[in-house]
Amino acid sequence: MKKVNNKNVINNLTYSGVKSKKNKYVILVFAVILTSLLFSTLFSVGGSMINKEQESTMRQVGGTSHAGFKNLTEEEYKQVKDDPEIESVSYRILVGFGENEELAKLYSECYFSEAEEAKNSFSYPAKGKMPKEENEVVVSDRVLNALGAPCEVGADIRLDLNINGEIVSKDFKVSGYYEADPISPAQMIYVSKIFQEKYAPAVTEPYSRTKPDEGIGRYSVDFSFSNSINIEKKVKKLIARTGLREDVDYGVNWAYAASKIDPSALIICGALIIIFMFSGYLIIYNIFDINIISDIQEFGLLKTIGTTEKQLKKIVMKRANLISIIGIPIGIGLGILVGAYLLPIISGQFSLSSGEKGGLDINIWMLMAAALFSYITVVFSARKPCRKAARVSPVETVKYTGERGKNGKPKKKLVVVILSLSLGLVVLNSVFGFVSGFSMDRYVESFIVTDFNIQDAKLDNPSAGNVNTEAVSHDLIDEISSLDGVNSVGNIYIASGHQEFSEENWEKINKNVLQSKLFDKKLKEYGYDADMKKEVIDSHMERRDLDGKTYGMSKLAVDKLKVIKSKDGSDKIDWDTFNSGNYVLMTRFVTDDGETDFLDVGDKIGIKSYDPKNAETKTVVSESGEEFEIDSFENAPVKEYEIYAIVEIPLAIELRHYGMFECNYVLPEDEFLALNGSDWNAMRVILDVEDSKKEYINDWLKNYTNSVNPDLDYDSKESVIKEYSGFKRMFEVVGAVVAIILGLIGLMNFANTVITSILVRSRELAMLEAVGMTGKQQRLSLIKEGGRYFIWSAVVSLIVSSILNLTLIKMLSNEIPIFVWKFTLVPNLICLPFILILVVIIPVIAYNKLSKTSVVDRLRVE
Incomplete structure (x- = not known):
């Protein structure tokens, strides 16, 4: 059989059908645009957030390399640098720490650094050159500003550097400077190789944890592999392969998504993709199906002249491709604009780098993914209507008005439109339910528990190693x-x-903690394997001790503790009993699980x-045999206390430097000072003040920490409250945009279904009018039909919204401390x-437009 080339004919039929029914396909294009x-x-904002959060995390970590070793000697560095599995390697040598009074609030580290290492650490000079x-x-420019020097190459500055406990004051000329990032853990000061070798020569003795050593003269080596998959495993193999000492201090850059993927983020993104695809499927399928009904006679005529099912499917799919070519680029362009609007609102609430905050990353792969998902949605939506068009016989097409049930109403349209209308309402209600549970009190309390607090400027910087806790x-x-105005001070x-324990207590700790599954998971968090677990347990078993801190707190601070269980069963600490000097509070062993x-x-x-x-004074001998002296409290007196309660210390008042166990005690202030000496200074002071005096106290603290004692800093509740409004607005805006788009899809589905149904049934409605049915009766009939859509949509949206509110939203709210679950259906009831x-207006408008054509002309339509 001779093969006929009918490609041009199929193309002509595809385009002629679209041209003759432009209005219907414009609606379909608009549906594709929305999808x-x-x-x-989703992809532009999500992709930008992933990129920016990764960069932000890298800036917090302090570099872009996959991993790094600390405290190496030059010989150990040479062992690593030539390893064939390493793709790039660079180093820096610690020289000292910035000790200028002006730098008290800017934790500064001084290094000699290779140029590549400075680039990887986001601190390569933007202006000038390396020394x-x-x-x-x-x-950095922040250091220059703090020192009162101009931000320019060639500026003269004087630096006080703490090098092995001695202050070295030198005049320097700025050979270059970089723009500091506020989220960076430390300000980098780079000196020349000449300066480093003169004042902090590289050490040759391997690092030992038993000897006080700040790392001066030691190498920090950063390196990257060919990819970021399973970095920690590669580092361990590197250590074994190069013969580095087993106790080498290494770190993995947790900024790389491949090293650790957040399951909750994957679930949220997956859920959003499914919702978007489903909502897009609903509208595109519905409109395609309606268009097939209105085009069915065209397909019947084509079948009578020999067009095959395969050719009809080609026509329908070509039309789907055509609307995709038009609609998808427009939709992606609008999505980029919406993303550019949303991203600053979202990123403004996260610790993203200052230089890039709010900027949309136009990633071609993300846009291609968005286009692919949109096209897949169109193809899946068109498949079933396409099969329907191919299978209807020429005889059926003459009177075909769609599949109908026993009541004469269109089958499946009711379900599709109800789902589409309900989806926007459900999403809006869920977002509102989540956002309305945002608790200002809980949010504020996670950062500050009173009106003000004052402490060492570096205290709450987890990266600062030498914080002053007195x-x-x-x-x-x-x-x-x-x-004036200070009500209470804590x-x-x-x-x-x-913390050291008796044999009896140690048996309990061994059973409750060391032999628990929670401890196994804690060890994994710290990177310990099964062999290392035994070493850790044996070490602690021998000494019967755990790392921990002993706090002393006055009544105002104790009142802010969360009581898990207490001696008298109360959730509050009875201050008079606790302050008797016989009791202590204790924290719990806490893990992520x-x-x-x-x-x-x-x-x-x-x-x-x-x-x-x-x-x-005690003399200690290092592994190398060197002797040095330390202050020992081995024979210091010990006082016995009874555990009054198990408590949780709020983040806002605790020391944010943690050990593996964190077995912490809390004593009353007077008892703490009696035990440790009355000259002991406070780590932190918290204040409650009169509302009318808050501005005055804020100004006083600001002046004191800026002018009198720059080593101190303070926080205020008012500044945290300002952050609250922006954080809540992020959820509101993003949720509202998604809900509005989904709502538009639902309304389009309803409007298109009603309008097309009226057009397809125009001859039927004309016949009813010819036999005496008035226009008013027909309008009322159409309104009732729309009312049925409304009632079902209302019932479905209220039921599904209630179920989600009682399950998913409640679960999310309970998982996030700053949210309080509240049941609500307010958005549904308002919308x-x-x-x-609209359900009343749309059918009336559509019928009025149809009725302008005379009954005779409508009866002539086949």
């Missing part, structure tokens, strides 16, 4: 307490060290005194009356 808009918004001469230096003097506390003291008690309420524990008068109005 593409959803996907491109070569002894008196040349590279610093920064607030008794004189300052007295001065603050005397200020002092928080801390003594860091190890749960918590457990170290000991029980009522157990007796001993706390060692760290009063300087009890210190003894439904407006939808009812």
